[in-house]
Amino acid sequence: MKGGIVVDKVSMTLKVFFDDAFWIGLFERIENNQLSVSKIIFGDEPQDHEIYDFVLKKYHQLHFSPSVQTNCKKSHVNPKRKTREVKKEMLNIGLGTKSQQALKMQYEQKKMISKQLTKEQKNIMKKQSFEQKQQKRKDKHRGR
Secondary structure, eight states: OBTTBOOOOEEEEEEEEEETTEEEEEEEEEETTEEEEEEEEEESOOOHHHHHHHHHHHGGGOOOOOOEEOOOOOOOOOHHHHHHHHHHHHHOOSOOHHHHHHHHHHHHHHHHHHHHHHHHHHHHHHHHHHHHHHHHHHHHHHTO
């Protein structure tokens, strides 16, 4: 808190890596010690300007996972140390464990929603079928 104003820190990182046959981008957003993740598939290897255009034009279309609690200790980092960490991170292929948890939660959430939609559609179909049978029985009873 500075001068009575609450300052929220938001951190955003984009990791681009090759996974089997596709290039994948992993957006990690940390806001109020809450990590949420969004995964996109680029297909071919994206160039810097393509990534920049994507961030500018399509960032608002990303669907982030539910938030996961994370510990954030951000302080001033020496630029040389930051460069070494970036190089080290570039060698590390794959998803971070917190990111994996967030993606798994997003997957489970989508799975539950689709399951619920299919159940509703099935119930609507049963109801329509039942009404058709009832109408057919009424028509037979009336001699049509």
